[in-house]
Amino acid sequence: METALYLPIKNFLEAAGYAVKGEIGSCDLVGLSSDEPPVVVICELKLAFNLELVLQAVDRATASDEVWIAARVSAKGKGRESDRRFRDLCRRLGFGMLAVSDSGTVDIVVSPVAPMPRKNTGRRSRLVEEHRRRKGDPTRGGSTRSPIMTAYRQQALACAVAIQSGQQRPKDIRVSAPQAEKILRHNVYGWFERVDRGIYALTELGAAALKRWPPADGV
Known part of the structure; x- marks a missing residue:
């Protein structure tokens, strides 16, 4: 389940100084910095790196300052995280890649090369507002089978x-x-x-x- 990746990624971003909550405005994970206005970080989760994950990140990019995609490391080490073309695609788009091991260790495969441009300010504002209004973090990112605790x-x-x-x-x-x-x-x-x-x-x-x-x- 994608939710198994949530806590390792949440811990990784919280260690970097972000307040993290899951399932905010259709995003698997949203982190806010303590700045005002805050830096908005979005991370999308999948069990494996694939094109759909990249397309989700493209959709989220206009509402964020930084986008990461995260997936589990492939068992035989032959997943997209080992594909230079896939990594180069993420670099060109400005996306970061995070690989999660079975033990929960998070490794940076690709770092975001530049802050993402802000284009959809309304969507970004709604993400920030929902993040701040939601009490605690009641829903793990990647949840698809139960109602979101908004x-x-x-x-x-x-x-x-x-x-x-x-x-x-x-x-x-x-x-x-x-x-x-x-x-x-x-x-x-x-x-x-x-x-x-x-x-x-x-x-x-x-x-x-x-x-x-x-x-x-x-x-």
């Missing part, structure tokens, strides 16, 4: 936690969920129902969500 879902769960003990008004739960009014009104997940003007209760779907994502896991 900052919005975390706040919706905070609303559900507050309402499970009794009906609530949005203003009563703004401390734990600043967007409570919007979340309850739009009710994207079907977790809430309005029982009176400005008063909300929890639905069966909401109760099921709290069982699936206990507060300690999601919020």
Whole structure:
């Protein structure tokens, strides 16, 4: 699973001074520096180096300052990490390559040759905002089979936690969920129902969500 590569790469980038979180805005991994504005680093994960991994990096490049691609070292040492043409392609695109061994060791195959140009400032801003709003790092990068624990879902769960003990008004739960009014009104997940003007209760779907994502896991 690609998620097995996440922690080694996360540790590698955190050692370089970045705050790292997984599955931000469709990116496997996003790291932010402590600068203001922050340096945005994106890393995409695959079990092996291939063209699809490079294409993903190309797509992410406009929203970042630095792009890495990471994959597991091939068992016989004949993977793309050993292909000079593949390494040269990454150099020409400005992408870094990271190889992860079975023991979790991370080696730099190719270093980014230059910061990536910023072209899509809106997308970049959304990545930074989601990274900063998300509490903790609840989703490992490379996850594809389960819903992503976004900052919005975390706040919706905070609303559900507050309402499970009794009906609530949005203003009563703004401390734990600043967007409570919007979340309850739009009710994207079907977790809430309005029982009176400005008063909300929890639905069966909401109760099921709290069982699936206990507060300690999601919020």
